[in-house]
Amino acid sequence: MKLTRKALLISLFLSLSSGIYAQTTFSFHDGANAIGTGLVFDDEAGSIQDTQGSFTITAEAFLNGSSTGSFFNGTTTAFGINADGSGDATAEFDDDNGTESMVFSFNIGGTFTSLDLVGINNDDEATLSFAGGGTYNLSDATDDFYVIGESFTSGQLITLSTNAAGANFGLEAFTVVPEPGSFALIAGCLGMASIMLKRRHD
Numbered sequence: 001m002k003l004t005r006k007a008l009l010i011s012l013f014l015s016l017s018s019g020i021y022a023q024t025t026f027s028f029h030d031g032a033n034a035i036g037t038g039l040v041f042d043d044e045a046g047s048i049q050d051t052q053g054s055f056t057i058t059a060e061a062f063l064n065g066s067s068t069g070s071f072f073n074g075t076t077t078a079f080g081i082n083a084d085g086s087g088d089a090t091a092e093f094d095d096d097n098g099t100e101s102m103v104f105s106f107n108i109g110g111t112f113t114s115l116d117l118v119g120i121n122n123d124d125e126a127t128l129s130f131a132g133g134g135t136y137n138l139s140d141a142t143d144d145f146y147v148i149g150e151s152f153t154s155g156q157l158i159t160l161s162t163n164a165a166g167a168n169f170g171l172e173a174f175t176v177v178p179e180p181g182s183f184a185l186i187a188g189c190l191g192m193a194s195i196m197l198k199r200r201h202d
């Protein structure tokens, strides 16, 4: 009986910790010819939400710092922002009709671990900035993959933007990990439960 309870607690702890501490990937495009789970954002304007793992993202397409006149767009070749104007690369982040950006936040705190883009051909075409935190100018890199490692709080605004004249790139994916605090809290609760069960048996 004791062993069964112990095994139950251990499996509960493992399942909870793996679910909560796990890295979550928000996939907008697979880089080949299909739209990923970011399909929920396709052709959407205004405030859009999507939940993956422990995270709910709230995101909005911006043009020149305003949410008016632009929307997200995924196609078979890319995912970006449609500035709804003539000559725009409608599935890319570009500055053909003004600076296009994606402004987003998460429901819980965590660490923004990596960002995967496509089409960064020159230095500093893209910028990833955390309100009140770090700013990352993203230059040409292997497969346009960037290790970020910046922590964020619940609701903190994060902006992915074009950063140069003639800039154009697509968003493939980014990964986030919940902050260790939520993991420690769960571990602590399970530890307490374990002690209480043990006392009842003694």
Ligand SMILES: [Ca+2]
Pocket: 042, 043, 073, 074, 075
């Ligand atoms: Ca579309």
Ligand SMILES: [Ca+2]
Pocket: 080, 081, 082, 083, 088, 089, 090, 091, 092, 093, 094, 100
């Ligand atoms: Ca565009």
Ligand SMILES: [Ca+2]
Pocket: 031, 116, 117, 118, 143, 144, 145, 172
């Ligand atoms: Ca890439």
Ligand SMILES: [Ca+2]
Pocket: 119, 120, 121, 122, 125, 167, 168, 169
């Ligand atoms: Ca480019």
